[in-house]
Amino acid sequence: MIPERIETDHLIFERLTHETIDLFDLYEIWSSDPGIEEVTEYLPWDPHTTPKETHDLLEEAEANWEVKEDFCYILRIPGSSEPAIVGITGIDVHWGRGLSEERAAVLTELVFETLDLDLLAVFTLEENQRSQRAIEKYIDRYDGQYDGLFRNFRPHNGTLQMLTDTL
Template structure:
């Protein structure tokens, strides 16, 4: 149902499964990569404390894929890019089939910030959501204080024909139990087709 591999000009996305991601490397990145606290500051997960946590993260990717709930990918720069083949981060989308909506999500290691990878990945996943899965809406959100995500999302949302819907109150729950607002954006299939035709 979901594409096994997605290649863009600069990125290669493969399913987030234990067989596609080295557990030790993933654990090092998710637990103690330089700036991991900055990466996780505005997301709903904390740096991993054990390798078991990382293994469960990879297994959840496989389970949700097999249950057709989500397409989660490991993101790697392609040959010719700095850090080619390294894990740049993870991203994908969850699907609400009844509402015919995909919800994008991603995180990148700090050394890969500022390269436009978020927008490139988003454009490829939006195409999958609309062309392959015939969904009606793609949504994405960020924590109100996450300026890096806001800037990245605003760039690709505008380019892909979408819009900012607004600030939703108390919709994000972090692992520590704290509840936060989120800023939500959407793109309809019709808007995307008009913007990319």
């Protein structure tokens, strides 16, 4: 029911698995990619320090997909034999390339059209101003609403407060 691959004008969404990305390539990105510290500042994980951390996250993503708990995609930009990786969605967000709105459109359609769900909740850490601005745009575009703070929802570096908005 959930597509393992989705293509848009600017993005390729591929199910995150050991088959769709080399473990050591992903480890390299998640451990030392330029700007990784800034990217992970507002995410519920820190840069990886060992390939085992990356392996475990891939295993978790595959297991969560199988039990229909999470649907994690690797995001690539099309146009070459080895399309550039720009991020992960479902567990993580892609960062700083202006593609957030397109990602949101695809996932919103997936939630409402394919899964026929009634609610989509979007979360960010309270201090993540860039994500808050992006979410405000989603709310306007999809006639959503701001619902407030979930306290003690998901800890990150000692911070327990997160915002939630619904579409």
